[in-house]
Amino acid sequence: MTRSELAIKNAARRPLRTAVTVSGVAIAIAALFTLLSFQRGYQSGVQGELSRLGAHILVVPKGCPYDAASIALHGARWPCYLKAEYLEQVRTAPGVGTAAPVFMNALYDTAGEQTVYVGVDRDIAGLKRSWRWSGTLPQQEGDLLVGSDIASRRGWALGESIDLPGVPGHRGTVRGLLETTGGADDGFIYMRLADAQRVFEHPGELTHILVRLSDSDRLDQAVMNLRGCSAGLEMNVVPLTHLFKTISNLVSSTRLLMGAIVAIALLLGGAGVSNALLMSVVERTREIGTMRAIGASRPDIFRLFWMEAIQVSAVGGVIGSALAYASSRAVELWLRARLPFAPTDVLLGWEWGVAGGCLVGAILVGSIAGLLPAWRASCLTPIDAMRTQG
Amino acid sequence: MQPVISALNLSKTYRRGTEQVHALASVSFEIGAGELVAVVGPSGSGKTTLLNLLGCMDVPTSGDLSIMGHPTRGLSERALTRLRRDQVGFVFQHFGLIPTLTVEENIRLPGLFSGKQVKHRAAELCTRVGLDHRRRHRPHELSGGEMQRVAIARALLNEPHLLLADEPTGNLDSVTGGSIISLLQELTAQGLTVVVVTHNDRLAESAARRLVLEDGRLAPSI
Ligand SMILES: Nc1ncnc2c1ncn2[C@@H]1O[C@H](COP(=O)(O)OP(=O)(O)OP(=O)(O)O)[C@@H](O)[C@H]1O
Ligand SMILES: [Mg+2]
Numbered sequence A: 001m002t003r004s005e006l007a008i009k010n011a012a013r014r015p016l017r018t019a020v021t022v023s024g025v026a027i028a029i030a031a032l033f034t035l036l037s038f039q040r041g042y043q044s045g046v047q048g049e050l051s052r053l054g055a056h057i058l059v060v061p062k063g064c065p066y067d068a069a070s071i072a073l074h075g076a077r078w079p080c081y082l083k084a085e086y087l088e089q090v091r092t093a094p095g096v097g098t099a100a101p102v103f104m105n106a107l108y109d110t111a112g113e114q115t116v117y118v119g120v121d122r123d124i125a126g127l128k129r130s131w132r133w134s135g136t137l138p139q140q141e142g143d144l145l146v147g148s149d150i151a152s153r154r155g156w157a158l159g160e161s162i163d164l165p166g167v168p169g170h171r172g173t174v175r176g177l178l179e180t181t182g183g184a185d186d187g188f189i190y191m192r193l194a195d196a197q198r199v200f201e202h203p204g205e206l207t208h209i210l211v212r213l214s215d216s217d218r219l220d221q222a223v224m225n226l227r228g229c230s231a232g233l234e235m236n237v238v239p240l241t242h243l244f245k246t247i248s249n250l251v252s253s254t255r256l257l258m259g260a261i262v263a264i265a266l267l268l269g270g271a272g273v274s275n276a277l278l279m280s281v282v283e284r285t286r287e288i289g290t291m292r293a294i295g296a297s298r299p300d301i302f303r304l305f306w307m308e309a310i311q312v313s314a315v316g317g318v319i320g321s322a323l324a325y326a327s328s329r330a331v332e333l334w335l336r337a338r339l340p341f342a343p344t345d346v347l348l349g350w351e352w353g354v355a356g357g358c359l360v361g362a363i364l365v366g367s368i369a370g371l372l373p374a375w376r377a378s379c380l381t382p383i384d385a386m387r388t389q390g
Numbered sequence B: 001m002q003p004v005i006s007a008l009n010l011s012k013t014y015r016r017g018t019e020q021v022h023a024l025a026s027v028s029f030e031i032g033a034g035e036l037v038a039v040v041g042p043s044g045s046g047k048t049t050l051l052n053l054l055g056c057m058d059v060p061t062s063g064d065l066s067i068m069g070h071p072t073r074g075l076s077e078r079a080l081t082r083l084r085r086d087q088v089g090f091v092f093q094h095f096g097l098i099p100t101l102t103v104e105e106n107i108r109l110p111g112l113f114s115g116k117q118v119k120h121r122a123a124e125l126c127t128r129v130g131l132d133h134r135r136r137h138r139p140h141e142l143s144g145g146e147m148q149r150v151a152i153a154r155a156l157l158n159e160p161h162l163l164l165a166d167e168p169t170g171n172l173d174s175v176t177g178g179s180i181i182s183l184l185q186e187l188t189a190q191g192l193t194v195v196v197v198t199h200n201d202r203l204a205e206s207a208a209r210r211l212v213l214e215d216g217r218l219a220p221s222i
Helices: A003-013 A015-053 A068-074 A086-092 A148-154 A193-199 A216-228 A230-234 A240-250 A252-283 A285-293 A298-326 A328-336 A352-369 A371-379 A382-387 B047-054 B077-087 B103-114 B119-128 B144-156 B174-189 B201-206
Strands: A057-061 A096-108 A114-120 A133-135 A143-146 A161-163 A171-178 A188-192 A208-213 A235-239 B005-016 B019-031 B036-040 B062-067 B088-091 B162-166 B193-197 B209-214 B217-219
Touching: A003 A015, A003 A298, A015 A068, A015 A240, A015 A252, A015 A298, A015 A328, A015 A352, A057 A068, A057 A216, A057 A240, A068 A096, A068 A235, A068 A240, A086 A096, A086 A208, A086 A230, A096 A193, A096 A216, A114 A193, A143 A148, A148 A171, A171 A188, A188 A193, A208 A216, A216 A230, A216 A235, A230 A235, A235 A240, A240 A252, A252 A285, A252 A298, A252 A352, A252 A371, A285 A298, A285 A382, A298 A328, A298 A352, A298 A371, A298 B077, A352 A371, A382 B047, B005 B047, B019 B047, B019 B062, B019 B209, B019 B217, B036 B047, B036 B174, B036 B201, B047 B062, B047 B162, B047 B193, B047 B209, B077 B088, B077 B103, B088 B144, B103 B119, B103 B144, B119 B144, B144 B162, B144 B174, B162 B174, B174 B193, B174 B201
Parallel strands: A114 A188, A143 A171, B036 B193, B036 B209, B088 B162, B162 B193
Antiparallel strands: A057 A208, A057 A235, A096 A114, A096 A208, A133 A171, A143 A188, A161 A171, B005 B019, B005 B062, B209 B217
16 A cells, blocks of 8 residues: 555545546646647647748738738638739749739639639749649649549549539639648639639739748848839738737637636636645544554655645546547637637647646646645644544 | 653643643653553543653653653654654554555555555454454444454554553443453563553453552552
8 A cells, every 4th residue: 555545545535525626627627728739729720821821921902801811821702902913023022932923712602602713823833832733733724723622522533624613604624633731722723813813804913922932031021122112002911920920819819818717727626626635634633643643744644635636636637638638629619610710720639748738737736736735734733633523 | 671661750731721731740650661551540630641642642841751762852743753653552442543444454554654564564463463354344344342453453563662552442342342451461461561541440450550640640559
């Protein structure tokens, strides 16, 4: 028999009380787990999305709503346009390596399903370096490159001639199939820029320009150059690192709210542990006296109760982490509906690092919560403890 | 030979509000190895107080006490705990077993605090007090006499020189009490020093020596 076995047996003595105490800690740790894994999932999700975009800078029309960047990332109908002439100025701005013009549109078919069309020229291949595809990129009129999701959903095969969903009277041929990217591209239909402008009746216009720099370390300089060119007043030049911060700021209130909930939950969970153990000290006063009589020192008694607090909390931590993981899908759906911008990647997943952090957190809560009861127990003098009835 | 206990002018005064209670007033005696000593006297005469002092559970208001030649005056809380752990075994009227532990685990409990390897000795003690068949039982499954045997085995685990018992037969019927008395007698025969507080005449009579307390003072012994 060891000290920790003794502490476990003590905790098992009042199963209901211990269960309630453990649940308190478990709920708090579940909240902590969700917060931490959201923190990481969101961060890496946004980062992944931006890197899949392949650009360092996004050029969008001036006067576009604030969420132009999120439209570019996830695909939607654009409310305003850029003149195609600006492209030449962007291309020739010092520091710019590749500038890919894009015309994007989103349409609903009769079934109410949204289809996103993206018109691009050959430069897109210079940006989407992670793309893998079979067949070819759009080269001739009517050529299409389709994302893996939409292709499998609609059952399209290479070489197939199709009606463009949501664009009655227009047809195209699937010339390329994009392999799964894990991002929004999986649901897009790519076509030639000229086709898109024609089909959607915006000749000579773009929705945005994706810019890759020749030297990504000279971002600030390149941004200044772009803003300074003569078309600079008509364009919004958005560096993606800046966008990352902006998006992170958008969720900061959500994060703060979650943080406050977690802090309160941890406090209550810890208070529950303290309270249960303080009761237990009172109930076991005579036992403590007996143990002192048979040779337990004050530190022995302290450790016994302290360990019980830590064990109870650690169990709560493990259960809480499991609970958070089990409910992560539901919580993710709930969160996505409330976030101003949610990356396509999974936000809440299992991560050993987070689980480890939660266990450490639980042990920390337990070790703090256990101080008071352990101190109370160790301060009982043997004779006072012996004299207690019970 | 060196006495196991040597008490000189031991006094203990409790404060109850403004009133002072002289629970023990200038008590002096010596107890040698292998003695069975009964402490008797009316209720409130200071028997438990004396036993607590001998067991280093409490410190005297004045006077000197040595256990196995170790003076206890001025010792720190830690040193007193160590002395109690290594030299003294305690047995109580209410048994004081831990309800969640089995008989064997209860007997092994002092080993947890002394850090000694006690598995073998615990099994041996279990046999010695006649509870081999009850090893894996919990206290609530035992009779009073059995519980007191467990408590005695536990008190003996750290091989103390001194066993202190406060009314060990107080909660037992006369037959069971009798078996506890014989056990204590056996132990003294093997060289253990036993000091027992008792109202039980049979136990008091079986003791070779009696310390009679009256109002905290030692009456001339018989
Ligand atoms: N902590 C205390 N505070 C104040 N008075 C105390 C305290 N402990 C004991 N006393 C008093 O000291 C006196 C001796 O008490 P003690 O418990 O030693 O008596 P006892 O001989 O063991 O009695 P009993 O046979 O009833 O157990 C009593 O008057 C008691 O009220
Ligand atoms: Mg008494």
